[in-house]
Amino acid sequence: MTDQKRKGITLTEIMLAVAILGFIILPIFGLLNYTNRGTREQDAEGIAANLAKEEMNRLMFVISRDNLLSGAGSAQAWSFGADYEVKGNKFTGEYTVFPFNNTELAFTIPAFKFHDPMGCNNGIEANAAGALEAPKTMTLAEVYPDSADKCRLADIRLVVRWRLPSGEYNDVSQLQLLARRAFLDKE
Amino acid sequence: MTRNKQNRTGLALPLVLTFVVCIMVFASALVYFRKESKQQNLSNLHFLQANFMAQSAIQMMLLKLSAFPQEACDAGVLSLGYCPFRGIIAGANLNAAGNTGNPQALKEFFSDCNTTKFPWKATSVDSSTGKFSVTDFKVISAFTNPGERQLVISAQIKALGEATLNRGKMETRREEMIKTVKLTREN
Numbered sequence: 001m002t003d004q005k006r007k008g009i010t011l012t013e014i015m016l017a018v019a020i021l022g023f024i025i026l027p028i029f030g031l032l033n034y035t036n037r038g039t040r041e042q043d044a045e046g047i048a049a050n051l052a053k054e055e056m057n058r059l060m061f062v063i064s065r066d067n068l069l070s071g072a073g074s075a076q077a078w079s080f081g082a083d084y085e086v087k088g089n090k091f092t093g094e095y096t097v098f099p100f101n102n103t104e105l106a107f108t109i110p111a112f113k114f115h116d117p118m119g120c121n122n123g124i125e126a127n128a129a130g131a132l133e134a135p136k137t138m139t140l141a142e143v144y145p146d147s148a149d150k151c152r153l154a155d156i157r158l159v160v161r162w163r164l165p166s167g168e169y170n171d172v173s174q175l176q177l178l179a180r181r182a183f184l185d186k187e
Numbered sequence: 188m189t190r191n192k193q194n195r196t197g198l199a200l201p202l203v204l205t206f207v208v209c210i211m212v213f214a215s216a217l218v219y220f221r222k223e224s225k226q227q228n229l230s231n232l233h234f235l236q237a238n239f240m241a242q243s244a245i246q247m248m249l250l251k252l253s254a255f256p257q258e259a260c261d262a263g264v265l266s267l268g269y270c271p272f273r274g275i276i277a278g279a280n281l282n283a284a285g286n287t288g289n290p291q292a293l294k295e296f297f298s299d300c301n302t303t304k305f306p307w308k309a310t311s312v313d314s315s316t317g318k319f320s321v322t323d324f325k326v327i328s329a330f331t332n333p334g335e336r337q338l339v340i341s342a343q344i345k346a347l348g349e350a351t352l353n354r355g356k357m358e359t360r361r362e363e364m365i366k367t368v369k370l371t372r373e374n
Contacts, residue, residue, distance in 0.1 A: 010199065017203035024207045028214050035217045042224045049232050056239060060246075098308035107251055108299045109258045110292035112271050120270035123279060128289040131265055135295045143254045153250055157309045175232055178309065178317050180243035182250035 037164075041173070044089040044162045048175055051091055052160045055079060056177050059095060059156050065183045069151055072097040078158070092169065093160040100153040102141040111136045152183050229355040234362065236317055240348025241364035244319035247300040248344045252368060255296075260372040262292035263326040263340045274338045274374050277331040290325075297324040297344070317350045327367070331374065338372040 055078050059068060078093035085091075111133040120126045141148040161174040252259050261271035268288040269275050282288065299305070301320035307313065323345035331338050348362045 013199045017199045020203055020207060024210060028210055031214050031217065035221050038221045039224070042221070042228055045228045046231070049228065049235060053235055060239075060242065096309065098310075100305070100308060105305070107255065108295055109255050110262050110295040112261055112265070112292070114272070117270050117272035120273055123269045123273040123276040125265060125268055125270040125287065125289070128265060128268055128287045131271070131289060132292055132295075138255075140254055152254075153247070153305075155308045155312075157312065177236055177239055178243075178307065178312060179239040180246055180319075182246040184249055184253045 040089070040164055043087065044091075044164060044173070045175075047086050047089065048091055048160045048162045048173075051080060051084070051086075051093065052158055052175060052177050055093060055095070055160070056156070056158050056179055059158065060179055060181050065151065068097055068156075068181070069099060069154065072099050072151075072154070078160070088165045089162055090165075090169075091160060091162045093158060095156055095158040098155040098157070099151040100155075102144065102148050102150070102152060103139050105140040105153060106137045107140070108135045108137055150183075150185075152185075153180065154183075155180050226355070229352060229357060233350055233352055233357055233360040236350035236352070237348045237360040237362035238364070240317045240319040240350055241346045241362045242348070244300060244321050244346035244348060245344055245364060245366050247305070247319075248297060248321045248324070248346070248366075249368070251296070251300060252370065256370060257372060258292075259296055259342075260338060260340055260370050262296050263329065263342055263370065264338070266290045266293045266326055267329060274372070275329050275331050277333040279331075281326075281329060293324050293326075297321040315351060316353075317348070319346060319348045321345065322347045322363075336374045338374055340370040340372075341367060342370060343367050 058079060073096070075094040075096050078095060080091065080093065082092050083090045113131055113133050115127070115131075125131055140152055144150070144152075156179050158177045158179075159174060160177075161169045163169050163173060167173070260274075264271045264274055266288045267275070267282055269279070271292075302314055302318040303320070307316075321344060324342060325345075326340055326342050328341040329339065344366045346364045346366070348364065349359050350362075351357075351359045
């Protein structure tokens with residue numbers, strides 16, 4: 001009799017245990033699925049950041065001025081091509097170049113009061129505090145009058161998008177990099 | 188035998204509860220590491236953007252140095268206390284006697300290499316996305332090469348890039364970059 005009672009209690013326990021397992025394990029499976037997808041997305045985002053860095057380095061320091069500026073103002077495809085695949089994920093990117101006009105690049109430059117340099121013994125400035133006039137402004141078009149239409153500064157905006165094998169490109173899975181490049185000529 | 192049965196009673200529930208606790212700890216760890224990984228990705232991206240901002244500041248300064256090398260050299264010479272019209276006489280100390288240098292000209296020179304004076308040309312981008320500035324420009328060595336009658340100045344550009352991501356609730360990321368350049372002026 002006592003044994004029978006004990007068996008009954010165990011059955012209740014087992015039923016309770018199964019119920020608890022059901023309530024806990026099922027959401028856990030959902031969570032596992034969620035974190036698994038999240039991990040893949042994180043992985044893709046990390047790869048996208050690396051690809052963006054490589055592409056921006058190319059645009060900043062490798063590609064020639066003419067190639068970079070061709071198609072300026074409109075979106076150009078990045079060098080990896082459309083739907084570039086890494087670990088099953090797809091990546092695509094485009095960059096837009098926004099050139100500065102030399103007439104709008106008006107820089108501030110210090111102006112020095114002219115004085116007889118021979119008055120400065122051993123080259124030491126006799127009146128360092130009063131050696132300057134109000135700063136002047138000069139545009140790059142004035143500095144380089146013969147090539148005033150040649151672009152010397154441009155903004156670059158790079159947008160990289162990615163998608164998992166099962167997904168589509170969207171506005172969330174994307175990143176943007178901005179930079180400004182100068183074209184330094186020896187003239 | 189009866190004793191053994193007594194020991195077995197009530198085992199299912201503690202076992203399941205222990206299992207459930209383990210699973211929940213595992214799930215919590217998964218969620219935590221996923222969040223960490225996501226934060227790490229955002230942090231990398233943030234760094235990348237701030238780094239390109241600082242590089243952009245360096246690019247602007249290099250452009251200005253290439254356009255106005257004379258003014259840069261003169262400002263550097265004055266900052267050391269020497270007369271800009273004479274330069275530094277061969278064999279002289281880096282700082283003029285009494286250290287009477289005037290750094291104002293150097294400050295004026297780098298004051299406009301930033302996104303405040305030259306905002307982004309890229310559409311839908313403003314300084315809240317990213318900004319940069321040259322924060323310092325100083326001479327670290329200077330000498331006159333008497334054989335070539337050439338003043339040679341080594342100077343350091345210090346640039347600051349700031350990036351703000353519109354996701355992840357992260358604060359503005361700041362990256363500093365230092366570049367050393369060599370300037371020459373024929374005497």
